[in-house]
Amino acid sequence: MRVLLFTGKGGVGKTTVAAATAVRASRAGHRTLVMSTDPAHSLADSFDLPVGSEATEVGPNLWAEQIDAQERLESHWREIQDYFVALMNWAGVETIQAEELSVIPGLDEIFSLIDVKRHVDGGRYDVLVVDCAPTAETLRLLSLPEVMNWYMERIFPVERRVVKGVRPLVTRITSLPIANDRFFGAVERLHRNLEAVRRILTDSRSSTVRLVVNPERMVIAEARRTYTYLSLFGYRVDAVVVNRLLPDTVTDPYFGQWKEIQAEHLAAVRESFEPVPILTARLFDREMVGLELLERMGEEVYGDLDPVRVLYRDEPIRVRKRGQAYVLALRLPFVAREDTDVHRRGEELVVRVGSYKRTLILPQMLRRLDVQRAAFDGDDLEIVFAREPRPADTAEAGGRRAADG
Template sequence: MRTTLYTGKGGVGKTSVAAATALKASRAGKKVLVMSTDPAHSLSDAFDTEIGAEPKEMAGGLWAQEIDHTSMIEEHWAEIQEYMTRLFEWQSAEDLAAEELAMLPGMDELFGLLMVRRHHNEGLYDALIVDAAPTGETLKLLSLPDQMGWYVEKIFPVQRKAANLVRPFARRAKSLPPLPEDSFFGAAQRFYEAVMGVEDILTDRENASVRLVANAEKMVVAEARRAYTYLNLYDYGVDAVVVNRLLPESVTDPYFAAWRESQERHLRTIEESFSPTPILTARLFGREMYGLEALSELAEDVFEEHEPLDVLFRGSSHDILKAEDGGYEVAFNLPLADRGDMDLSKKGNELYIRVGGYKRNVLLPDSMTRLSATGASFEGDTLKVRLDDA
């Protein structure tokens, strides 16, 4: 199953772009499901019709779904929630408050991603288009397997053994908190394996990719660049950036001149930041983009030269490598660069590179802010920029 996940800063139009992608793919003869994992569901608004927790047919070959976490709780969280509720009740929380506290922040979005795994296992569709939560929440969720891995593999078995030893004594001592039963640890292990299953699906670069939706605006571009850096860091393939709501050439009123100049400037930053990842564009339409007709127009704009279900780019614009002797190297593939003319500088967590006519402006992880760019060299067609402690 081909899986495409759309994310971007709230309000950039990612839901419309996701729905338009699914519509165009279905009209090419594919059986497509577009689903929203964002608790602030907007797919119903995009299609201008009510959508529920079960897939609903929108048009020939096209289904839509807005995730309701109720069924997913029973499948993935019920035994965990039961223990956590007892723990909060032991701490004198009211029954309803204890149940609410047992639902951790972000669980709605996480259950939505687990639905991706369910659809892959069922195999009812040719393609799955995911309208994900805004970038901040999505990045937290996509990094969750890495964050859970160390705990589950190192600490979790020790806690399970300790609980088995202490539990008989704790049951007789009412002053001690309730200890989890072995079924809790089994449910937690299954939950972790389900989350890992989602990661396996979304990091399969032959069949899955992430697409960033952005507007040509300063804050939106900055967030897209941060998202791109961390997606690459966790090995999620970004195969396109969709720049939405660009002023069309037909708008010539001087009132919009400053806005057009601003968009052109930010578009250049986008090209410098994401190249060679394809940059897809869509114009600002003269009306709200909802309903099948409007979504079809949007799809034609975005995919003017591309098929919506193709993997449009494999690889990344740069790789961050741990050097053998400490420090890091940022590697760029530059087969046609003029190596005789190079400028290199770093300010905070931004790395600026110019090699001949090739310019890049790379946002590094926050942990690299303290590092300095200490040199650069070519190895074949690869430019490696060295970063070390100042």
């Protein structure tokens, strides 16, 4: 299944572009589902049709879905929530308050991710278009599987063994609720689902992200940061859509300055993101609502391009051999050198860019080598791994040089 994720700063028109892409794909004969992970659902408004929490047919070869957060909560979080509620009840918190407090902000978006896996596994559709939340929420969401991986591999097994060991003693001396196997099993299932989603969304053969921007300075700056962080976590961007450009037919002098500013910003987008394809859509003279207008929007954005095709391929993370060393290259465009930190921790490589951190589990061939240096080469952060010369090796090499002399 082809998976397309659309994100951008709030208000740039990403839902409209996502819906238009879905309409365009369906018109090409692809069975297409467009779903929203944005808590502020607006897909139904975009289609001007009712859209439910399960796939709702909105046109030929076209279905739409808006996630019902409460419904997904009951399905995926109930066993975990029950334990947290019991724990807070024990601490004196009333049940209603405990139930509210036990729902972590952003859970609805997390469960939306799991819906991606459900649809991919189901195989009913050819194309899945995901209208994501605004960029900050999307980045937090897409980084979650990586963060949870670290917890599940490092902390969770120890935590489970400790709880199992102390449970008999604790239950004898206190009424404090202790997490049981159902709780730990639910956490494991959540982790497995999120890890499966991560594999789906980082598969460059089928999944890509498309950034939607307006020709405005702040919007472009946020898109650049988003592109960097997506690259950090291994997600591929295959197009940038510049939406709401004033058309040439607008000749009123009042808009003259705006058109010049937009032209400058469009040039900045091209300079920043190319060779990633830059797609454009003009500012229409009406709201692009309903199937007919969304089809026009899709034609405007894609022209003769197939919207389902992967429009650009890039590898955010690459490993190659250079002489006797190996180089791990991370593509991190737009990063200030002082905002980057890299350090080795056993078999892990920790890369921090701004406020985001990624922990990479090193491939087997790199684990036995030492980090020699890390430096930027253009947009690539290159980390060089090689075996540090041992004292005996150094002495032997020195002896050979002396003998040669």
